[in-house]
Amino acid sequence: MVGFLVGEALRDLRRAGRVAASAIVLITLSLAALGGFWLVSSNLDRAVARWRDRVRIVVYLRREPSSPDVAALVERVRTTPGVAAVTFVGKADALRGLKQVLGKDAGVVDQLPANPLPASLEVTPAAAAATPEGARELVARLAALPEADEVAGSVDWVEQLSHWQRLLTTIGLGVGAVLGLAAILTVTTATTLVLHARRHETEIMRLVGASEITIRLPLLLQGMMQGLVGAVLALGTLVLTYSLVAPRLEPLVNLTLGLSQLVFFTPVGVTALLGAGTLLGGLGGWLARAGREP
Amino acid sequence: MIEVHRVSKVYSVGPVKVPALRGVSFRIAKGEFVVLTGASGAGKTTLLRLLYRDDLPTEGDIEVLGHDLVPMRRSQVAALRRSIGVVFQDAKLLPVRTVYENVAFVLRVLGTPRREITERVFDALRVVGMSSRAQAYPAQLSQGEAQRAALARAIVRRPPLLLADEPTGNLDESMAAEIIEALKDIGSGGTTIVLATHQARLAAALKRRTMTLAAGHVVKDEG
Numbered sequence: 001m002v003g004f005l006v007g008e009a010l011r012d013l014r015r016a017g018r019v020a021a022s023a024i025v026l027i028t029l030s031l032a033a034l035g036g037f038w039l040v041s042s043n044l045d046r047a048v049a050r051w052r053d054r055v056r057i058v059v060y061l062r063r064e065p066s067s068p069d070v071a072a073l074v075e076r077v078r079t080t081p082g083v084a085a086v087t088f089v090g091k092a093d094a095l096r097g098l099k100q101v102l103g104k105d106a107g108v109v110d111q112l113p114a115n116p117l118p119a120s121l122e123v124t125p126a127a128a129a130a131t132p133e134g135a136r137e138l139v140a141r142l143a144a145l146p147e148a149d150e151v152a153g154s155v156d157w158v159e160q161l162s163h164w165q166r167l168l169t170t171i172g173l174g175v176g177a178v179l180g181l182a183a184i185l186t187v188t189t190a191t192t193l194v195l196h197a198r199r200h201e202t203e204i205m206r207l208v209g210a211s212e213i214t215i216r217l218p219l220l221l222q223g224m225m226q227g228l229v230g231a232v233l234a235l236g237t238l239v240l241t242y243s244l245v246a247p248r249l250e251p252l253v254n255l256t257l258g259l260s261q262l263v264f265f266t267p268v269g270v271t272a273l274l275g276a277g278t279l280l281g282g283l284g285g286w287l288a289r290a291g292r293e294p
Numbered sequence: 295m296i297e298v299h300r301v302s303k304v305y306s307v308g309p310v311k312v313p314a315l316r317g318v319s320f321r322i323a324k325g326e327f328v329v330l331t332g333a334s335g336a337g338k339t340t341l342l343r344l345l346y347r348d349d350l351p352t353e354g355d356i357e358v359l360g361h362d363l364v365p366m367r368r369s370q371v372a373a374l375r376r377s378i379g380v381v382f383q384d385a386k387l388l389p390v391r392t393v394y395e396n397v398a399f400v401l402r403v404l405g406t407p408r409r410e411i412t413e414r415v416f417d418a419l420r421v422v423g424m425s426s427r428a429q430a431y432p433a434q435l436s437q438g439e440a441q442r443a444a445l446a447r448a449i450v451r452r453p454p455l456l457l458a459d460e461p462t463g464n465l466d467e468s469m470a471a472e473i474i475e476a477l478k479d480i481g482s483g484g485t486t487i488v489l490a491t492h493q494a495r496l497a498a499a500l501k502r503r504t505m506t507l508a509a510g511h512v513v514k515d516e517g
Contacts, residue, residue: 001402001405004402004403004405200386200388201388201399203386204386204388204399204400204403204447205403206372206375207346207375207380208375208376208400208403208404208451209371209372209373209374209375209376209377209378209404210372210403210404211369211372212368212369212372214403214405
């Protein structure tokens with residue numbers, strides 16, 4: 001029976017011809033768009049998560065405290081609301097850090113008559129303060145410290161990144177939904193043509209007492225086949241694009257977002273994409289209505 | 295086997311009501327061969343359609359093979375039809391399938407095991423004398439051969455009831471005779487047959503129970 005149903009579905013697919021091909025192309029486009037936005041969005045999401053973890057607020061101190069005062073100052077700042085951790089960076093540490101950054105030009109630093117860098121406290125905000133509003137409040141609190149000369153840092157740009165990530169997700173879902181709807185309608189049209197072409201078979205099937213599920217299942221299956229083929233093509237397109245674009249884009253992404261590599265879909269993501277295509281096609285196939293009996 | 299009680303059927307064509315059957319009642323016993331005759335428009339096709347539950351009567355009750363047809367649900371209709379073979383004036387063969395495939399299609403649709411299909415298809419083709427034309431496509435058949443293939447398709451499930459609606463209507467006399475002979479063979483095996491025909495000479499030549507319909511009434515039931 002399964003062989004018969006699949007055979008009929010393949011026969012129906014051939015009958016639908018160009019309309020079925022159009023439906024497959026539309027499903028490919030909609031899933032490629034959806035998948036493309038999903039990939040960009042998920043990589044941005046990784047960057048946002050990474051940068052949220054790395055957010056630091058730096059409190060530059062008026063003068064370097066003495067060793068016994070450092071512990072008291074660090075403890076006082078650590079207990080400030082919104083602070084997760086505090087690290088003291090002395091003037092000498094700051095200079096060493098600058099030399100490391102300068103690399104082969106580090107000799108320039110030795111020309112200086114004195115160490116111009118201030119001592120500082122590197123403050124890691126608690127999760128609750130890692131929002132633009134929370135960070136602003138924390139900066140104000142830290143700026144009120146009598147030892148503080150200047151306070152630098154905010155999470156505004158991370159939030160901006162997060163905003164772009166959400167916007168991309170929304171656009172992706174919107175474009176995917178519109179193309180997906182068009183794909184469903186095209187599959188429905190293709191299936192309606194199939195229904196017309198197979199009306200004699202359907203008549204015979206009803207006449208001999210075939211169950212409604214036997215009559216409708218090939219239609220559903222051919223819709224699902226269109227969806228699956230479209231999803232496989234979309235996946236192929238995304239794999240090809242990823243393999244071509246990712247190696248070229250990764251140095252730039254590493255420099256700007258701090259991501260060493262761009263990730264592709266996980267096996268779950270691949271399954272979801274294939275499932276979405278099959279579902280789109282199946283829905284189109286199911287929506288095409290056969291004539292009703294009394 | 296079949297019990298029709300005061301059945302009327304009225305078609306509505308816009309505001310116009312067209313009566314096709316008016317208070318028809320009769321019984322057909324198991325194994326009978328009944329000829330339903332009458333002029334075109336007398337109600338023969340309507341009556342057959344009611345018997346395989348392709349339509350519902352406006353009034354009255356119909357019982358076929360122990361099923362009360364009027365209150366039947368869709369799933370029960372499918373079950374009823376598995377016990378009824380139907381043949382039409384046009385053979386309704388699927389043009390892209392061979393004779394064998396057309397007959398096997400019915401069995402495949404109903405989920406018959408593959409190993410049984412070949413045997414049963416060739417049994418049915420043998421009964422109607424079409425074994426040698428199994429691989430022919432409908433376009434390669436004469437009208438008589440096409441009708442015999444349709445008959446094979448109707449009997450391949452070995453249904454206890456066979457309804458034939460003008461199966462010889464498009465055929466010349468010799469081809470019609472072949473079909474009638476095939477029907478007689480099938481009937482002799484115990485299958486109940488209801489044959490609708492407007493050809494009075496054919497009905498008379500059959501020498502079987504003949505019900506004559508006129509303007510939706512059974513005006514004669516003899517034999």
